[in-house]
Structures are given as C-alpha cells and as structure tokens.
Amino acid sequence: MTVTIDSPRASTTKHHKGINLEKWGWVFMRASGVLLVVLIFGHLFVNLMIGHGVKALDFAFVGGKFSDPFWQVWDMLLLWFALIHGANGMRTVINDYAHNRLVGVVLKSFILLATIVLLTLGTLVIYTFDPCPAGSPADLLPSFCAGV
C-alpha cells in the first residue's frame, strides 16, 4: 500500500536569487571554447598558411591587418574571448587548489588585475595602431602608406 506523506516534507526554499555567476561562467566557457576554436585556427591559417606563409609575417603584414576593420574585429574578439576564457579557467583552478582563503583571494585579484591591464593594452593596440609611422623606411611599411 502506498503512503502519501503530507507536505511540508521537502523544503522548497530557493537557494539563491538573481543571476548565478557559476552557471553563466560555465556556459561562457563552453560557448567561448567553441568560438575560440574558429577564431584561433582562422588566425593561424591566415597568418601562417595562406600566401607566403610564416615568411610573410613582418611589420607591414601586421600593419595591414590592423588597418582592416574585419581583422580589427576578429583580433578584438580573439583577445577578449581568449583572455577572459583563460582568466576564468585560472580562477577555477585557484578555487580548486588554493586551500587557504586569503591566498585564493590574493591570487584571484592578481588574475583580475592582469586581465584588465592586458585587455586595455590589447584593445588600445588594435584600435590606435598607426601602420604608417612617420619617418620610417618605405620598404618596411604596408603598401598603402605611400598614398597617405
């Protein structure tokens, strides 16, 4: 015979309200991981395989890429997703291995600081890069500099 026990037998209290950072952190890792595969292999393919391959890499090549809005957006996505993906991965490693709470907080602060500094510098480089610095020999610059 089945017995039905009246409620409240189970607590139905919500454990947390608002957004769950751990959950969205996990989703971000999965989503950015897939995106990074495309971004990184696209980057490697264009830089190392197309045309003259690795020999084509010089100031002019990089300057040319940073002058193209398509590659600016590509490199920007690559920078932000790779750095945040890596930093969040480091954060979880610290969560798993730092037994001392203070050590964990200090290490995570360093990671946050490093991430912010690198993202700021990287973004500045991508958007304020001058492919035609004045007074440079023309043979080292991208071809379009001659017309500027």
Place this chain on the structure above:
Amino acid sequence: MASAVAAKSGPIAHGEVPTFPVTIIIRRFDPEVDKEPRWVDYDLQMHGTDRVLDALHKIKWEIDGSLAFRRSCAHGVCGSDAMRINGKNRLACKTLLKDLDVSKPIYIEALKGLPLEKDLIVDMEPFFDSYRAVQPFLIASSKPKDGKERLQSAAQREIFDETTKCILCAACTSSCPVFWTDGQYFGPAAIVNAHRFIFDSRDEGAQVRMDILNDKEGVWRCRTTFNCTDACPRGIQVTKVIGEVKQAILRGKP
C-alpha cells in the same frame, strides 16, 4: 594473466587453485598511538581466485587483528569496502589480486577527501550530508488511484535506470579532485542520486533538487575529469550523468 601466475608458482595438481606470493602495503593509522599514518607491509601467499578483501581478511585473521576496515556483504552490493587500491578507488571485494600487478607491492589506503578515523576507515558523514542535501526520496503530492502504485512506462524508467544502481560506496565522490579541496562540493554521488529522482516521471521535486544543485558549489564545480566514472564499481557513467543534470538545469526542466 592467470597462466603467468601459475607458471611462477611451479607445477600444480589438477583442479588445484594456483597460489602466488604478494606484498600488501597498507596505510595504517591508529588515532590513539599515531600522529601520522604509516605504511606497513605484509607478505602473503594468496590464491589466484582471491580478492583484495581476502588478503585483508588474511592479515586481520592471521597476522594482525588490529587492522580496521569496513565490509559487510563482501560481494559488491553493500558498498562498505571502498578503498584506494594502487591509487584508484575500488571495492576490495570486487578487485581480484590476479588482475593487479602482483609482481609489485599492492598499496592500500583509506578513501581520500574524507576524515580518516582508523586504518582504512573514514568518517562517511560529510559524504552522507551532501547525499541528504539533494533530498534523495520520492516527492509526490498526488495519491495513486485506488491505493495502487504509480504507473510508469518502460521508456520513462529507462531514463534514470543507470543511477538507480548506486550503492553509496563513496568511491566516486572521494576520487574527485574538486571534492578533495574543501569538501564544499556536493560530489558525484549526491548528483547521481539527485539524477535518480530529477528524471523520475513520478517525482515532483525536480525543480527543488535542480535549485539545490544550481548552487555555487553545485554541478558547476564539476571539471569533467572522469575520475568518478573510472571509480564507480557499478559501472555508472557518473560524469555523463552529471552532464545530464547540467543540461537539465540549463533547460530549467528535466
């Protein structure tokens, strides 16, 4: 494997079980005497049909009666003799000596990540605490008709069939590196037993359990290292089960 063992121990009579020497090194700890656990080795002559549990019995019954370990059914059903055998969590009663490399010593120690009490015995309370926390019982407000049972199709039963096999031996939870850290993580076994009810069509508490596991220390701390799947003596694909619970929480329903 068995023939190599037989060859080593010389000619044997027909029907006789071959024996071989084996060294068992156990991490002993007596809280009344020892400050730190110490490794003690025992040289035994064992049969090809013997399990690690038989070796422990031989030590306890014939060499040192003070050796402490848990075992009840001794046949892989009760789940009381989970321990670390050569660095891997196994049931002593389901691990045959001949399947291990007996040319080297066999190292046996208590489960990691749970407080050590004596020799191979750990305090299982933290493990059962997180088991209790996921409310591992049927939550149903409806009364089945005419005092009969709640009906369920074979397909509905199949969904959670795997997780009904758990014997709560703690081999998975205590093999998890995340559980070793601070013991805040629910651990694989609790998630397996939550899965058992989350995907049960007769149960109404799925949302409650998913809320509990959607915690900071819930399923999201799983790093899919597959230690738990490797450790499970019942062959439950624990990491896959945890993945299914993650998916259910993202969907918001089982």
